[in-house]
Amino acid sequence: MASFIIRRLIASIFVLLAATFLMYILVSFAGDPLEDLKQSSAPNKAELIESRTKLLNLDVAPPLRYFLWLGALFRGDFGVSIQNQPVNALLANAITSTLTLVTTATVVAILLGLTVGIVSALRQYSGFDYGVTLIAFLFFSLPIFWVAVLLKQYGAIQLNNWLGDPVIAPPVIIGASIVSGLVWLSLLGGRWKKRLIVFGVSAVATAAVLTYLSLTQWFADPGIGIFVYIPLVIGIAFAVTAVSVSLRHRKALYASLIVAVIGIALYQPMTNYILNNMTLGLFLILAVLAIVVSGVIGWFMGSPDRWPVVRTTAIVGFFTAGLIALNKYMSYWEAYSNSSRVRGRPIATVGSSTPGLGGNFWVQGIDLFTHLLLPTIAIILISFASYTRYSRASLLEVMNQDYIRTARAKGLTQRTVVVRHAFRNALIPITTIIAFDVGAIIGGAVVTETVFGWVGMGRLFVTGLSASDPNPVMAFFVVTGTLAVLFNLIADLVYAGLDPRIKVG
Template identity: 50%
Template structure:
């Protein structure tokens, strides 16, 4: 595999260099780099033109100028070069960390949400083929996929942000809205559950009544303005995760799995109170990351030591539950600063512009920083994720339906294996191979879509850097954007090749 990776990287370098060379030359000859100076009324136009020419080597032909830029980049990799300067004389390398970090936050969150939700929806619709649920999801998927990202962004800004902020002024849910939400959730639960009419009716009633009761309880406790998980909800959500993971993997009859993963979920409720003293306002992000990783590893070790003969699957399930519980602990701690954040934002916490609130940029309270970043990331992340979810759900559905008709699936069923085992262990892994290819190829498109989203939500990230550089023919920051985007695309395609052999052991990288 190492030889395969090295060979792919070697070939990718030449492909990357060829693409960068073409982009550099095409942009260099497409527009006049002195257009803004010529159109200005400055009395010293000639001196400004000469200064820019000397600053950016504009008296050198574009092909030769590309190799000057490339030499600086290669020198930067060994610590003796630079990314170059922009038309204002600013070092491009100093501009990149902030804009790249913001774009990667946006793209990473949107991609993870789209992959998880898209595959889950695709699998659910494939298992309920030609049902009302399948037709409804297909309609919504094609609708979202056909909508431009800027339209989805504007709709989310109007109804999710502004509407929810207005609701927080007086968080009282009208009876009509309460009944409508309950009916919608009931229909979704009924459609996903399937089965005979009696079972579907029970699922509908449980979903609708449960949703209405939950919303009434949240309203009575003023949960929308003072949210918290606490020990009770930590226990409920942890045990719910245990049941969901068990249903999807080994079933509810595997008692040892339930005991081990249930103990992991219970530990989250037990450790909730003492961890309040450890998760202070002054801790850093790395402490939170270390906490989540440590909790996940300890849960995995618990599954390894107490899993018995099925320890391979139980330790994986325990690690999943441990990761979810650790994330819930962090979310609960962030919720505790929600009232203070509401007061600081004038009871309008969901942000519609910018990547950060200036009044929290220099605060030492890590939880306020995380909450502020989350509220600013929410809308742009969902704008990109919704369209990708629609795409990935269609690919997942089609791929799983194709695999379910294979001979080895019929053989597995003929051997008497449970349908859960047939789908999750035999069919899904092979069905994910085409989806992996699509996700890897879609990374560049997601970053391109982020350009539009960043403009709508006034983010100063890579999209703004790209559009401003393209308008002024500012090649150094433009090429930095192209280099980062192309490198990420190459990297994700390499990861996809490696994942092929993980998903299907018959595939060998050689």
């Protein structure tokens, strides 16, 4: 393993050197960094041209200038832009902005796409499968700039208007109830009598929830509350256990329920006292502590087969603590929405933060969420479509293999066949797609950043290229090229973990 990683890293260094050399030459001949000064009518035009020439070493031939740039790069210096700004500072701001924007979107798109794709494959040729296929192709064909503009119009402007008086109209309640009933009907399947019962129950439940939210104007001052929190965490304990190890594993189920009960007991102290004076460091410590304590409970209760129980309780602990944090965020929503800087229009359309907002940790978190919401949805909609189709096709191919038939012939349950045998092998081709996509997305969602006013990696690259500014372009290329190589190496290592037949050596 170590020798394989070392060989790949050495080969990657030579690949990056060759790629950066070619890129530098292409950028150098693509435009003239002095063009704006040559067209200027400034009285000191000659001095400005001479100053920029010395600043960017433009009097040196591009092949030799590359080695000057490379020597500075080995010292950790990406040089300066044509405006004499340190590229290191521009790159740091761009990376922070892009990672903030795309990390959540990428993780959610992967998890949601894999989940929906797998369910679609297991319910092949059902109404749910046809519906997901239609939606996936629709989203895949939509241009990202058009989606972004629609989100700004209906996800921000219209939604902000509605939040001023958040009453859900009866036609909307009826329509949402019918859609919910159809989704659950197509998911669960079975005979028509059972499916009609499922449709009726889900439609009535959806209508009741939406009516309650409308009458109480919940969206104006949202919150979870202890009476909603209790059934939620107990349901999470059952659901996570069912997917992770099945409900027949009593030790895992009891351990998960213990974690849920601890969360219920800590709900009021955490909400009213412990979470009041919160900082980012303390928040991260509490999050890690919740996962570790939950895992320890699983360790003590899971003997002799501990690790599946530890995994299950850790996931339950994460969601249990996450709901408490979510409720705390919700408690500050009204104060944030009615602040002098936001003025009742909380869903942001431009930028990454509200200037001069102030406020505590929770208010700043809500502000970040409202600015991330629309661009994140835009990226998710496009990425979700491809992940759904890839995961569906991969799982369908695996489910037709001989070893799956053998596992079923041995009498294994459907959950065991899918989770332990099929799903793991279906992830192998998807890992390749994810490795390429993550490197590309971190390179910058150029259109999304432009529409929503985020200054990230994509904007840095486009601005540098249009201005014939070589150093920001090369900084972008080095970062994205390194990430592409790194994620491809990680993908190779994941292959070996997913399939024992693959030997890394």
